[in-house]
Amino acid sequence: GAGVSQSPSNKVTEKGKDVELRCDPISGHTALYWYRQRLGQGLEFLIYFQGNSAPDKSGLPSDRFSAERTGESVSTLTIQRTQQEDSAVYLCASSLVVDEQYFGPGTRLTVT
Amino acid sequence: QKEVEQDPGPLSVPEGAIVSLNCTYSNSAFQYFMWYRQYSRKGPELLMYTYSSGNKEDGRFTAQVDKSSKYISLFIRDSQPSDSATYLCAIKRGSGGSNYKLTFGKGTLLTVNP
Numbered sequence: 001g002a003g004v005s006q007s008p009s010n011k012v013t014e015k016g017k018d019v020e021l022r023c024d025p026i027s028g029h030t031a032l033y034w035y036r037q038r039l040g041q042g043l044e045f046l047i048y049f050q051g052n053s054a055p056d057k058s059g060l061p062s063d064r065f066s067a068e069r070t071g072e073s074v075s076t077l078t079i080q081r082t083q084q085e086d087s088a089v090y091l092c093a094s095s096l097v098v099d100e101q102y103f104g105p106g107t108r109l110t111v112t
Numbered sequence: 113q114k115e116v117e118q119d120p121g122p123l124s125v126p127e128g129a130i131v132s133l134n135c136t137y138s139n140s141a142f143q144y145f146m147w148y149r150q151y152s153r154k155g156p157e158l159l160m161y162t163y164s165s166g167n168k169e170d171g172r173f174t175a176q177v178d179k180s181s182k183y184i185s186l187f188i189r190d191s192q193p194s195d196s197a198t199y200l201c202a203i204k205r206g207s208g209g210s211n212y213k214l215t216f217g218k219g220t221l222l223t224v225n226p
Contacts, residue, residue: 031212033212040120040218041218042215042216042219043200043202045213045214048213050212056212059213093155099144099204100158101158101214102158103148103155103157105153108153
């Protein structure tokens with residue numbers, strides 16, 4: 001079946017611009033996660049959505065980062081006024097149970 | 113001290129070798145242990161998942177957990193060139209708050225040479 005999909009696969013933007021990253025989770029998965037993977041670093045948790053519960057935003061690194069999810073479907077991660085340190089791969093995962101998270105291919109963001 | 117430590121390698125072995133990948137963690141609240149494989153420019157793929165001390169085997173892969181030492185390992189038998197990837201350990205808390213957050217090691221880059 002279809003896995004987690006993310007778009008765009010690559011994004012190059014100028015410093016100071018806003019970007020929006022999209023995640024389509026596996027159908028029926030109630031939980032959705034965003035992670036960031038910087039070069040040479042492990043994945044960092046950013047945000048967690050579970051059904052209609054309030055999201056856990058504790059991993060968002062600054063108020064320039066925000067994310068939304070409509071019900072149990074698509075999620076968007078928005079980064080405002082991008083900085084060079086935002087350059088990373090942004091990974092989305094979804095799960096039916098928290099123990100098994102399935103990852104998308106990621107969006108590679110480069111801020112010039 | 114980082115919550116999870118993993119030697120980034122790189123690790124290069126000949127085809128057929130037994131590979132040992134390891135992580136240590138610092139907090140005994142972590143009760144669930146995963147190994148992910150990540151090919152270049154792809155998302156991580158769940159390989160193994162365990163929550164108890166001891167060994168769990170799946171084909172050529174064996175995950176080992178020693179909670180007393182806070183040490184986890186992944187062994188790959190009869191390694192193949194297709195096993196060449198970055199291997200990430202991940203841990204999470206048991207029941208209770210934030211038990212959905214995975215804490216990852218930095219990953220070990222493995223190359224299996226034909």
